[in-house]
Amino acid sequence: MNPTEFAAAQWTRATGAGVDPHEYRRVTDGLTSVTDWGPSFRATGRAYLQRAEDAGSPLSAGEYLLTAARWFHLATLAPYAEAPRAAVEADHALSRAFAVLEPGARRVSGDGFTGWLRGPADGRGTVVVVPGLDSAKEEFLDLASALLARGLAVFAMDGPGQGVLAAATSLRPDYERVVGRVVDALGVARVGIVGLSLGGYFAARTAALEPRVAAVATVSGPFRLDWEELPPPVRDIMIRRAGGADAARDFAHHVDLAGLAPRIAAPLLVVDGGRDVIPGVTNGASLARLAPLGGYLSVPHGDHLLGNARPDWLPHLGDHMARTLTATPA
Template identity: 75%
Template sequence: MSDRPDPSETPGVVDFAAMQWTRATGAGLDPHEYRRVTDGLASVAGWGPAFLRTGQEHLRRAGDAGSSASAGAHLLAAARWFHAATLAPYAEAARAAAAADDALGRALAVLEPGARRLSGEGFTGWLRLPRSPVSDAGAVGTVIVVPGLDSAKEEFLDLASALLARGLAVFAMDGPGQGALAATSTLVPEYEEVVARVVDALGVPRVGLVGLSLGGYFAARAAALEPRVAAVATVSGPFRLDWDELPQPIRDMVARRTGGTDGAREFARHVDLTGLASRVTAPLLVVDGGRDVIPGVTNGEPLARSAPRGTHLSVPHGDHLLGNARSDWLPRLADHLAHALRGTTGGRARTAPAAHRE
């Protein structure tokens, strides 16, 4: 059982901040700053404005910074805070998402001038190249990072860093209904079509995919239906959703991202990998947290069991997105994708030894 507050209940601000703690700090928010900001909140309604103000303060510090390194660090912090502002219902969520997108672009312009913005039908994001490619010909492969229901490309910067460190190029994206595109589009289950357009835009013969939370479903579906996916990993990805069992706050969130309750119910009906799992033939790593227990959500173990080259890594103390257990899965996931894209991974489906409890 999960030891976090029951997601079927509408939480007060103290419980809400506690629920978001490992996600926020796992995404790179300074834990002490997070405590200072959330301790000052009187209600969940104040979450968005407070986080937006904190991001704006980092923008001010970036403008006053005495070096490009300091400016870039503050701009990355601003991007994280602006994105985190969208995690609670907030009338100006679109403004916060746009601010996160802008801050990330400004940070990369300072820190990684070689980063390139790519946009097309249903996607936008940044292509980042490793500073020290393993191969003389450049990156050893390209990985697309796929966000989930209420996440965005600004949330998984540490994952991108781990992949870049292994000589991989990284395209961190927002798709329909996500991040910078949330205000102008809605979620679509046919994410393989989005991935196909991304691969076309990247101009590479094959890619790796890593999907987080609902992005895990998107990545697995794309891996089953898009032949250019050569490696895949999921983190806290659902195998199936049961709309009638989902907690009301999650239903509300899906409704906001799909244009209403009817669209949300129809979208949830499509989130089912039962008929697709066996078609995921690329090397697959499925990461689940033992404390990630949400009514109506079947976690990823059936996907790993059904995929011909699937491996299941269960971290007993891990929560949703495993922000409380980064060292238990992040290095292994990055290695999995690097090895698979180099062609050094193979073997049949298996279950990884569970990580030790803390």
Template identity: 65%
Template sequence: MNAADFAADFAADFAAAQLTRATGAGLDPHAYLRVAGEPASLDGWSEALIRTARQYAARAQQAVSPVTAGEYHQAAARWFHFATLAPHTDHAHACAEADAAMGRALTLLEPGSRRITGPTFTGWLRGPAGAPATVVVVPGLDSGKEEFHTVTSALLRRGLAVFTMDGPGQGALAATTAVRPDYERVIGQVIDALGVDRVGLIGLSLGGYYVARSAAREPRVAAAATVSGPFRLDWDAVPPLVRDIIARRAKGAEAARDFVGRVDLTVLAPRIDCPLLVVDGGQDTIPGVTNGKPLARLAPRGRYLLVPHGDHLLGNAQPDWLPTTADWLAEALTGTASSTSG
């Protein structure tokens, strides 16, 4: 096999692996298959997604309705974000465009939303001003606030306020900051900036580790949920592609190895006093990653939800976990599940 054929096969495999993650975040699956099926390299895959994002942004400029314009900007934000997932490429420009497109979308669709930025984070507070509780959506290693639209929407439908954020090494901050294991300090700054006494947290992928760690060390966390979060990482067993992503987000291989060595919840899990829901997909098998079952077992108020056919982030099984998880968070924070759930 020559180099061009190898690159094409690798790009095709990578594109296929991102399908359920993309559809779970709200990208149209037919559009994704059409766009992602064309490129012959990972760089081409990323460029194809960026072109698609710009097409949606152009439609937004031509729309006669503010709602339509906002929806097109929202779609552009997601496509720009997904373009950043390709390894070995510079994503700073696409991250910035995703951030700007999301801002334009929320200005039109949710004019009451507020941008809040602190020393280690930035994000959007959405939902009713008099909401009975606030949930912080925490992204993972290579995700950001533009990705988990369906999770945010499910929480908003239940009457909760939702803060969607980028932290160190994530989204809009990826180019200028590095991932850090002590994410409870970031969450503490977020809670201070939100001006609330308590919050719920939901973390996805590596964000699950961040959330569990924060729940163990930040007393203002009143309830927490993890989705496809690691209990422990083993650097030597993690696939090279994942190690490369961690190294880019940590700003170096040595920093990445040190970071991975600290991702272990064995000691912290028993210190999580608040209610904790751990969601795993049975088909989520990444070498070097221990999934969340030990976390649910060790946490005093832990509950485990396993979706046997779910993959990483369970984008292929959202009806089997997302409504239940959103209801669980609403009830844990307010004492009752919203009547608008579903």
């Protein structure tokens, strides 16, 4: 894939993550090869670090640091030897941003996870945000903002094979064990969980197997994967994140929610984009149909992660989580 095609494929994902669309165009228009992606995006991130140093107020510095975190994370989306370093830079920039903007935010880490707990200690509930195959906690800051605005606390995490943990850990299908340790560490009785892309599988699986999940939503999550039909770029990412071709193939074979969906007792919202058609990936309509309390929202013009259709689903998802977590437990 040439750099123009690659940039076009990442366009709504990048802008949905919160980078300025005009700056994205300026950065990607200057690429001569996909191999330039990582260095160019890291350079943009470093420019925002310098802006933070030169800022005239703590607020401006914090906002620049959040933007730096986004650019550093996006640097990891193309094959790049320094991608692990970019993930660390994203993590550090996010940490510095919260120290300035939200001094009450708390870093929580444990076996197989790390992330940030934000929002009120006495809020309406706590939501765990789970990233996907090559996403990370830095990518979904707008989702966190929507949940925070509804009075919820939010724990945005990196799990095995994700974000800052990708260099030292590998993807694992039994993500419910990781979330169980997250809930223990947070010290709450019940949580909501939102999973995006492959994180949608993790969230649905967790909701089926972890009884403390009281609300769940998936965005562009797979119901089933067929390894043989997956496009080579997706397989390549999975091989890197799972720790080898055999491990990736085995992981993909585990991604099948047919047997687990009927066990999801919590209210479930499944969000799909009508233009999200990836070979080898079965979208979420079957998950919504098989789950006892499943609801389905399909946005016809939405692409993968629906970065091109945020008003069509993000408020709905935020309301679903807030309404469900506020309800009195049965």
